Amino acid sequence: MLTFYTNDTVLILEQDQLEEDIAEFIKGQIDPIRFKAIRVAHGVYEQRQRDTYMIRIRCAAGGITPRQLKKTAELADAYGSGEVHFTTRQEVQVHDVLIENIMNVIRGLNEVELSSRGGGGNTIRNILTSADSGVDPEDVFDVDPYAIELTTRLINEPDSWNLPRKFKIAFSNNSKDTAYTQATCLGYVAEIRNGQKGFRVYCAGGMGAKPMVGHLLLEWIPDTQAYHVARALKVMFDKNGNRRSKFSNRIKFLWKKLEQDEFVRLFKLEFDPIKDDASLNLVLPDLKNEAKSSNLAKNPAQGDDYELWEKRFVFDQKQAGLKSVKVPLRLGDLLREDADSLCDFLAEMGENNIRCDRAQNMRLRNIPEAYLGNLYHIIKNMKQSLVQYPPFLSNMINCTGAQTCKLGICLPRGLSDAICERLGKSDLRLDEISDFKVNMSGCPNTCGMHHVADLGFFGKIGRKEAEIYPSYNVMAGAHVGQDGLMLYAQRVDEIPSKHVPDFLYDFLSVWIEDKKDYAGNYQKFLDEKGKDLIKTLCEKYRFVPTYEEDPEMFHDWGRDRRMTMDDMGTAECSAGMFDMIDVDKKQIEEMIKTIETVENKKETLYKIIFHSSRMLLVTRGLESKTETQAIELFAKHFVTAGLVNDRFQDVLTLAKLDLKDELLKHQALILDLGQTVVDLYKNMDDSLRFKTEKTEEIPGQNGPVVKDFRGVQCPMNFVKTKLALETLKSGDKLEVLLDNGEPIENVPNSIAQEGHKVLHKNKQAEGHWSVLIEKV
């Protein structure tokens, strides 16, 4: 029976362990962080809903057999959402699994030799290939056998399971690079030289919030060395990768750190000694693209609708008489009953006939032409699919987003439905742009692959005054395949989520009109016209009313309530936060630049104080409801805490008390505050901590040392006064500024009790006190 990989029996033991760990976790005997590390390695991820999980199932080369898929759907029905989800990583997932059912799913998968081991965690992830490899008339050669055998080899090597970070591998069947080899840790592109099969090898690419394009590692290797390269890179990564930081430990960061020469040297150190060892060569499976003979009755179809379907979704294979067929899924989800009818039919046709593709659709292959009618009827009768729409719509990619993902800001699934609704029923000639890629992610993490889209969107927090609304960054300009050079899409502008469908309508109607003039060259269109068009349209849709005027703008697609900060999960991956910071940073920089020309200077100065105060609050897990509160929180957590110099206290207090007229006198200081906060942000390391910043001592050259402890509560003001005194010599003087009330009543007494002399206390015009102390 065909399988796309083989697991070691050790796996069963590991599953027993997982079962015990789950039981202990339920009893509260394992802490959640530890449990997370255990389950993620088994491809079990927690969803946004507590105690609900998704299980990611390995499908090497995107392959799964009808028997396996049917079983997966049955498990999804019994223990999950009732749907099998096809992902951009060419695997399938079961969603909404309650903790007590995890083992039922995992053990059920064993029955059909499927496994979720390595679905997550720091290991060899699902190995991808071009979805039509082996049947594509433009195949250089079929790369699936390599992915399949490499998977079995690598997942059964113990040293694959504790790498510094995940390790992604992809194979493309030709230079169109549909497997995005330059956006992955290790990528092979099929290329024949002098009659010998082989690969160009790229490495150290990756999408994610910090995308990097891969580099050419080896001009060309004979196909017999495919394993040797993977092995060498794995060992090299294992030895040199950064294990301390969770966020910058992918191979791409290692390349960046070491730079090309050193990286290649270290790789060669591992590769050269083994590269000619033929005993390591992969023993490729004989994967046949053919149909078995079947007694199934044919069910022919004809008519306009059948022909339209065939034109849209059926493709010729390089094997004469066989067809490949795209099953357009809604949001990548396949319902149990649809899976049943498809798999029952497919099982009749053979085993090697399903692939997952990168656009969350199901690809069928090796279908005899004579049976296309049967398939047409089955697909047309699916309870849930996008078969009634042009392929453009099912080719859209979206991550799961805030619906299940804790990191999600927006809900791309809701948006995707809204786009289908808006465009599917419009007059746009979408059949002319079937290959156009609209990819959407709910946050900067690229699970929806917005970096390789023709138009990409990724969720961001929009801000209107103190309110937040769902919004997307718009990306364009990706360049994949055409002869090696890959470019990621760049951000062009941003647009409120609610306007994306209208925006797309406007944009695409221009592109569809112009496509002929540009001879289909989208890059050229973008450069000459498209990017400006995006900006113009974003401008058109930029306006956001207040919540009272139009609450709808604050509800994301697919969510019936407004977005709140609570929706953003804990900073497991802290992206998303950066957007919020960016909003304030831009404002500050803009206002500093234009301060001399603004109409209402005092209001602008006030805004600078407000944005400076709010900008970094989120890094401390703080949220402000009002402007005043932002200023208060900033004073406490940044100024009092010593991250920002005390000298700004005065202007903060003035702003807090809304004494805006006073601000004019302190313009220089306020601009300085803005710049200080922006600089502080630059100093932030990846863990959102600050590298520097202790308040500078104000040296008492002529007079006493002065310390401003206004805003510091008891007893911390006393503690700090004591510490300040400790740095002085006996007889030195210290002046401290204290708030009225408790501070002035307590601190001088406590200081006196320690034997120091309180020389005098002086009430200041602003209401605080200045206290002069002499150290004993």
Added chain:
Amino acid sequence: MNLTENQIERYSRHIILQDIGGVGQEKILNSKVLIIGTGGLGAPAALYLAAAGVGTIGLVDGDVVDISNLQRQVIHFTPDIGVLKVESAKAKINQINPDVIVKTYAEFFTADNALVILKDYDFVIDGTDNFPAKFLINDACVMAKKPFSHGGILRFAGQTLTHTPGHACYRCVFNSPPPANAVPTCSQAGVLGAIAGMLGTIQAAEALKFITGVGELLVDRMLIFDAKSMNFRTVKLKKNPSCPLCGDTPKITSLIDYEQAVCDLKKG
């Protein structure tokens, strides 16, 4: 002054103390304390020293956590059963105070490793539960000129003294360990768990006093208490000229592992 804002807040109740202040707290942060035995005495001592910010805490114990330990060894929790005591303790210390560096020695303190382990520490806490170990710690510390706190508990009673170089040692008072099995150990006689807490925290306080130079240590004195009557008393001690270890004509010149009661080998 190198305290961070965070540390200033964390240790504010120390800093406020006139005798400690920022300077004293920095001494604590730079200090290194070795705790031998992570059981009834070592557990509370480790908790308080960690909270206080002792820069480096060394933990010596070869045992794993047993369910019978949990009645008094408060640094170990039920899920830790079967885990090495030093690892279990280290995990808790890390949670209490990330400032603290914990070094673990998952072995018993013996004549062979004693001096090697001791050498990096400023102060030693004897948290062991058997006489051979207590004598070994005494001998090793006297030889290595390391100050240490001795502690012992049984049933409802506790006793403790602090040794600093040049002052009375444990052997000045008790010449040699009692024969194996002659004196019951906790595992045979039982102990009220809270007694371990009382004594262990006294030992922690002695360590902090030594580090900061505050107050008078239990040097040349032994504190004895009985929790049934809650009577505390201190007995004066003198350095004994005929002490076999630190006396005028010492007979002990190398470290000895005394025979240990059989049951002690199993139960900590």
